[in-house]
Amino acid sequence: MTTRLTTLLTLLFLALAFDAAAQPVRNSFPPEEFAARRAHVFEKIGDGIAILEGTTERPGEQPFRQGNQFYYLTGVSEARAIALLDGRTKETTIFLLPLKALDVDSKYGPGALYPGDDSARTSGVTRVLPREELTAMLAPIAREGRTIYTPFRPEVLGSASSYDTLLLTRLNHDDPWDGRFGREEAFRLKLMTASPKSEIRDLDPIVDELRAIKSEREIAVLREATRIADRGILRAMHAAKPGLYEYQLQAESEYEFKRDGAYGPAYFALVATGKNTWYTHYHYDTAQLAPGDLIQYDYAPDYRNYTSDVTRIFPASGKFTAHQREYYVIYLRLYQAIMGSIQVHESPVTVTQRAVAKMDAIVAAYTFTDPAIKKAVLEFVDTFRGKKGGFLGHAVGMEVHDVYGSYRTLEPGMVFTIEPMLRLPEEHVAVRLEDMLLITPSGYENLSRSVPIEVTDIEKFMAAPLPKDLQ
Structure with a gap:
């Protein structure tokens, strides 16, 4: 009885501390x-x-x-x-x-x-x-x-x-x-x-x-859901090391989800190490992290009946190999080119078509040492050519793949992710990043920008002590 009472008091304290109504949701707005x-x-x-x-x-x-x-x-x-x-x-x-x-x-x-x-x-x-x-x-x-x-x-x-x-x-x-x-x-x-x-x-x-168009109150909840998702990924990233299992990284995020008042996960944990990164929705969650593996981590909470959706890549050993840097960095630059092509009032197809010219220039200037990586990158860029363009992403709201409504153009108040995937068939691995983007009158705001995405920032974070606000 004492333990149960302590748990209830703890949950009440967290609800007040984070301004989060205890789940199940009542009176979120x-x-x-x-x-x-x-x-x-x-x-x-x-x-x-x-x-x-x-x-x-x-x-x-x-x-x-x-x-x-x-x-x-x-x-x-x-x-x-x-x-x-x-x-x-x-x-x-x-x-x-x-x-x-x-x-x-x-x-x-x-x-x-x-x-x-x-x-x-x-x-x-x-x-x-x-x-x-x-x-x-x-x-x-x-x-x-x-x-x-x-x-x-x-x-x-x-x-x-x-x-x-x-x-x-x-x-x-x-x-x-x-x-x-x-x-x-x-x-x-x-x-x-x-x-x-x-x-x-x-x-x-x-x-x-x-x-399709989120109100200011909805945006505030989505912003908090993404903050919780970001903290969950940071905990998992910092905890990663060879010998752990995928489900142990998941547990790091779930601690953060519940500590910050989330109902639970928005979707099953997509924690993929090594060759499991090939699969877009791998969720067996039982593989052991090996030295030299990259981990693709995609997990977010269900918070006040709203979700988030964020993905990051990080090395199990805390350091990218030279080979991993080569294909991760070129993918990251192409990903950023797509993100930087987003403009308000435009269709997703127009965005991806504009991004192709930027991606062509990035590929032309990039130093490749592995022909297989270059081949995969060229094929990746080609998926965005033509009248139909390529896959930009999906809406996020009460559902992780939210209803689209009038999603023909990107209008202020819409929230969506971009998550293109680059696959390397010879190695049976893939890389996929994902960020929560809020369309604003002047462009967009990246709600998940607090999670490191550059190689040096990821390695620095994994090597440093866990920040006090995450302890």
């Missing part, structure tokens, strides 16, 4: 943040209705995390919540399970929302009603046959992105020994039955459009 998002939805749906389901309770002793679309519009972190946004009246109604005294008095303590005026004031919505009253509220909507918007895409609960949940739902449905429908599809069928004259439309594109 003030009610007006969510109200502003709903106001945009009201504009888009006109006279229609938007209805969203929150996620279910977790099986067993698992922490609760709300689905991203539901949380984005409501800020409500309660199991089986349902939200109804009325485009005609501009009112929002939340439907919740009834209060269970045992949960408050004995199991979970205070903080949950239940039907009633107090919960409505806390969450900034029009009313919070018992869940069973949804049927009655749907009756006049059904009589009029008003259009209903609801998410079509499977929910994302953390450690995943929309693509992942879509794929899993399709695989389950197509599996002859499974064949289940997704929860969202079942909900749509319920709505069609309850309101047969209504047209059911997809709400996801409307919400995705909003999520």
Whole structure:
């Protein structure tokens, strides 16, 4: 009991020290943040209705995390919540399970929302009603046959992105020994039955459009998520030495994640040493670091329902070999050329096409001693030529591969990473860096710039004592 109490007090102290709400997330933003998002939805749906389901309770002793679309519009972190946004009246109604005294008095303590005026004031919505009253509220909507918007895409609960949940739902449905429908599809069928004259439309594109541009409050959370990610990588980088295992480096980051109030990881740890660096999403995490290995380290937290995504390369022995320097430095210069080509209001293709000219000049001036490296570098640059350009990166937000919305051009408030990969087939190794970039009115800000990326800076950091703020 004493140990448990000490742990709870420690978590409370950390939450206050880092201005981080304890997970599961409650009230990350003030009610007006969510109200502003709903106001945009009201504009888009006109006279229609938007209805969203929150996620279910977790099986067993698992922490609760709300689905991203539901949380984005409501800020409500309660199991089986349902939200109804009325485009005609501009009112929002939340439907919740009834209060269970045992949960408050004995199991979970205070903080949950239940039907009633107090919960409505806390969450900034029009009313919070018992869940069973949804049927009655749907009756006049059904009589009029008003259009209903609801998410079509499977929910994302953390450690995943929309693509992942879509794929899993399709695989389950197509599996002859499974064949289940997704929860969202079942909900749509319920709505069609309850309101047969209504047209059911997809709400996801409307919400995705909003999520593409981050508010100032969202940017502040993403900035903190990236600060935590950076510190996690720094701890792993400093701890690295031959003989350790990949999972031991992961543990260094996870200590930092939890110390700074994160819910957990944003995705499985991509800790790849030696030949494992070849694989883009290697996560077996069991290999032993060997002398002369380079480590590709890609790991970030899920913080207040937002994520980060940062990758660095560092040597297991603390020193790059001459051969490693040759291919790492040329890759780094090409990576920086792409980053330096980013301009606001331009398409990713325009950015990569501009970068090609810079990369050609860098390659022409570089001293290669290994023909295999030069061949791989030339092939790398060629992937960015042509009308389609090359892969620039992906959006980051509530999901590590966030919804794109109107990501046709790079606009202020967008956050994304660049992560091109250079592979050396003869050695079965690869290098891939990744930074969190915030588009600003004048260009971009690198949110992850505090983690060393130059060879000399990496070696200096690994050789020096661990900084006091990381101890």
